[in-house]
Amino acid sequence: MTTTESDTTRDEPRGMLGEIARIYRDSRKEQDIFWNVYVARPLAAVLLYFLRRTALTPNQVTFLGAVAFLGVAAALILMRDWTGMLVAAAILQFAYILDCADGQLARLKSMTSEVGAYLDFLIDEVKALILVGAFSVRLWLVHDELVWLLVGLGGMALVSIATSLTNFVRRPEYAGRDIKPGESARRKSGAPKGLMPKALWLVQSFASWLVHYPSWFVYLALLDGLDGFDGSAWFMYLFLGVYALYAGKTGLGVLVKLGRPGFYK
Template structure:
């Protein structure tokens, strides 16, 4: 009779699990508790494949973050230098690769127990820089396609709007303003909270749709595919939708700051 194996001997080794088993294990051990549909079923499973090869290397999560930022420059280059539907498809592919790295940095940090608040803030900073680059690239693309310099003005105003919205976000998250310390990513974790009233459900649905629009990797592929349809300008629609949400957010958040800090009662607290 064979001797009974200990729990350590029974535990599967990386080689016994195989490649796909290891990838599944990496995904399960590095995912967030709450996440959006695109990340759960598309981006993070693919990022787990990348982490399979990165986990045994000295590459750090922050280095992956910077690599994703530099790779995003290829998205801007494709949008500007490659007119027509082909440029949108190449930009979509490069954008998804950059977002794959954006997911991989956090997953690698959780897998290696290398998470940090400054790393989360770095991720937020890079995301906003990407948004600026994307708006500027689309403005130049539309200017070149339509020979209309007004698109350059739209780009300048749009980049200023993204900067204002980012500054407002940083301001209202300050503990001096919010009354509590809001950690990076906390708002994303609270999205799972559902309202109980009819009006609350409507507002929640609108805010969820706006959040989806802000998270452009989730729908950029669809937009790029639709750009091949006749009489559909995917570049213009991206600018309308993306900047439209930023405009509403900046107006709503800015009004809240104005009402809270502009009230004479603020100094009576």
């Protein structure tokens, strides 16, 4: 054991809390976002304390998280007041803790696999479709405006198009190499130098944060209790807005790269 590891072990509490701290340390990712480091993954480590010696596999935990996520849609549609948003936020965070726990369990049990990473990506996109659909139905029922159902249909189509574009540009035939799910999150990406590159980096970082809705859904649910603030509508504006920008940017890149006559030379 190195000096650093020895110091870390001494600093950790003994007993159950010490074991949870060890599980968190041994199963976390090297590069991760703020919400995961300080909220989701520590809570997932508590869950793993009870799951680590069971027969549950990482993929089974992934499926459990997907089933739990259906409760988010149910709360949004059936409880169309502030309470519904708060309940949806609580269920969403529980489902996301399971989403974190599957990868942590895989690393803890040495059961990581490429197909597991692709399954995670698939389930995440299905959750995005469910969330957009649930919010559109909620807004339609609350405001009695058919346009929200049309927004929901268009939004679900947009999410599907963006997902298809992501799968396409990751193909080795297009990218020149095989890009695995989550690879961009593992790269160290500090702020670049220069005013314009830094501004673009800030915009991209903000857009990435918006796509990762578990990081801010709780704040949105709390703000939904304010008079005149429609958290459901704001979710659609922000979430679908960033998806539209991504689909436009990525689609334009594919058009420029593959549409030029020189591509066949």
